[in-house]
Amino acid sequence: MADSDGRQVVSINHSTEEDVKLQEVVQAKCEGKELTKEEKQRLRKEKKQHKKNKKDDRGPPEKEKEKEKASVLAPSKPATQSPAHKAAPVPVNASASESPVAAEKPAKSKAEQRAERRARQDTERASKQGKKEGGQQSASSKPKATPNELQPVKRLPEHIQVDDPAALKKLAKKLERQQVPLRSDYGYKVSLFSHLHQYSRKNPPTQQISIPATVIHPSIVRLGLQYSQGIIAGSNARSVALLHAFKQVIQDYSTPPNEELSRDLVNKLSPYISFLSQCRPLSASMGNAIKYIKKEISNIPSQCKEEEAKRRLQECIDSYINEKIILASEAISKYAIEKISDGDVILVYGCSSLVNHILCEAFEKQRKFRVIVVDSRPRLEGREALRRLVKKGIRCTYVLISALSYILPEVSKVFLGAHALLANGYVMSRVGTSQIALVAKAYNVPVLVCCETYKFCERVQTDSFESNELDDPDDLIVTRNGKTHLENWQTVKSLGLLNLVYDVTPPDFVDLVITDLGMIPCTSVPVVLRVKNVDQ
């Protein structure tokens, strides 16, 4: 079984590490040097850590079995919900009692890890040989489980580690602590994307939440539902809705006695954010908004009264939305309209709220242009963009993405919206955007990406596989003339349905990025990020 193998591998590593350390000690003794105080400390700490790891290895496999039981019971049909409800709380309660105990152990080991790392770095600066061997050991063992690392390893976010059982275990523990139900994955995942979550709309995240929602604020439950059903879609809409829900949460919040608002409110928001990410993975814009809110909350001075603090937070949220979204789109449309000349044929893809806004403004300013809306399955968002533009009075053509190379010779400019702009200049947007940019480059048509600065994020990605979102695979199923050929796709073992949501476009295909700070080349994104960080 993989479990026992994993344990074995870890224990082998431990033993080899111990051997190495012993060797070092022996070496040091042979060399006549006495073990330095630091080395003695380090050895003692490492011995303690090994003991703890052995205990942990025994503990988690048991918990994993219980989690499996709980997760198997949870997605049972509603008809059997009553017996399932009775049974599920029992294993959940049992593991809940264990989890606070286990939670303390990693906390202790983290502090120990830090101390150890410091001590080790000091000694290893002195002896190069030990550094090399220690590095090798840390690479082979799991970076999170063992403390024997040189540099602090960047933790990968959970939502792209779905095929790692340890990460899943950690997530399940965290959700249980926060009393947020775990949403189970659905259907067969294409192997290249098996590290991502794939949820089904038929299993809503509210299946296991009590009615009325008590643990999670009702407006957050409503928001999560709207995300998972796609009622609120699009980067800007999701951020605005999120901030609106947070405003209501802050409105209904009351500080418990002996607690400070600045610390307690942030803790209250964490389970809500976990719930929302279970409904639909958070977007980059939402992540930035949450960071901003948390910073604002923790900056509230402790002598501030609750009413005053709440009012201040509401104002912060309003000003954030006003500056970063509303005024930003005004600024962007001002810059973009300079780039639209009379007689232009503009190609847009999907439904980007920003691009639609730009085109509507340009039309109001009496520019003469026509628009080609390119659309793709299964979302077919272009229909909504088409509706808004035609309602305004703009002349539009509608094609599917398969007709792209046919229509491109007519196009003079391509305007694209973005979900996020990554730190290496790559543009993350709706799946299909990179195709459009590629073909446009082949036809020498300029590609302009419009993006507000609050969507810039510090991640670096060069391909669309590493971090993406898998939508409901049943959306790809089509019923025509009463026949649904893919109805039983799950029974065909060699068939997998893939419904990707995002893809990344390299900066070579993008000619200009229009932001509220001005028109910048794609490669200047890290500069903007650096300036933003300095400001904050």
Place this chain on the structure above:
Amino acid sequence: MELQAVLMAAGGGSRMMDLTYNTPKPLLPVGNRPLIWYPLNLLERVGFEEVIVITTKEVQKALSTDQRLKTDVKLRLDVVCIQEEADMGTADALRHIQQKIKTDILVVSCDLITDVALHEVVDLFRAHSATLSILMSKVHEFTETVPGQKGKKKAGEQRDFVGVDVTGKRLLFMANEADLDEGLVLRKSIMRKHPRMLIKTGLLDGHLYCLKRSVVDFLVHNKCVTSIRGELVPYLVRKQFSKSLNSQNATEDSEKNQKQQDAHHNLELLSTSKDEALLQLARERSCWNDHRGDMSEAYHGGKLRCYVHIMEEGMCYRVNTLAAYIEANRVVPKLFEDPPIHPAAVVSERSLVGSDSIIGPLCQISDKTSIKRSNVGTSTTIKEKVKITNSIIMNGVTIEEGCNIQGSVICNNAVIGRGADIKYCLVGSGQHVEPEAERTNEVIVGSDQLMEI
């Protein structure tokens, strides 16, 4: 708080007077539990912690004394009594408790037995910010013979016509056959906004409604609305498509119209909330639309939305007729894993109790009795050599020796004399059937009850 539950248990059971003239409808035993236990259990299972129960004094007394209700139900019951003679409709009752209502409400009727996943109904209410969300289910044909029914089954109650849009979730049209004079009249505004509408007739209304708080305030202002199902729901469904206040004709100034205008005005005003601007912004920026093919935005810009969840499979019964009562008694015991024979019952070893029968506590079943496919209530005494098939025996009944009871309903505290042969009969509360009687397909009730009708 998100939702408050309101349980309407003051109804009289007007369609099964034979059963309810002595026992109030919420206390009728179904599967050896009082009828009111089932909606309370449903609410408890999904996570409600307290319920407002609107009922009569008799039921309130039973709620506090009945063993089963006290021990099994862990909800906190906030019982509001209303006079039986006041003849309050369900909407009147909501108006009566208006002070207690602080959030959106979930109204349940006491005669609903269902295993629906309640989150389906509530999710529609939450996700679309709906004003009304109801539960409906496909009607199941009743297969059991109903005692006292002479001749072939009538066409039944009048049908409900329910119009839904292509997704099957949005409620566009709702009317009862009784309200339609000659034909179904559809407003052009509905057809313009939703050119494809499915009209279904084989649906049973579950009487489970999620209502926004503003609707309760609207009821307070409009005292003419008495019944939720009869008046409020069709009004709200119609109101989805009525013209907004701006386009109403300003020359209509008769008193009645003025009041109506005020009423409409109130409903629209009351349904706006704070931070409406932000919600509007989010909706504008979102690339979602609930319909396609015309040039309007999501929901056609309407603020009032009504949704329906239609249960395709699963159990949903409304125990408001005798046939439904019998059917429910047949199906319900299979749901709950109670032991079929209550431990407190005294069953003699030489009797034959079938596996699909249930025996309530404190029963006494004597030798050589055979009980098949039947429900026997609390404190019932069954003497020797009795044969009971396909029947429902309520509480406190005494059945003397040698009786043969088939396909019948025996109500509380009845006495069946020895050697009686009862087939497909309904024996009313406290009635005595004389020994050696042979009754088939009859309703045996007392003379005082006849006077009530």
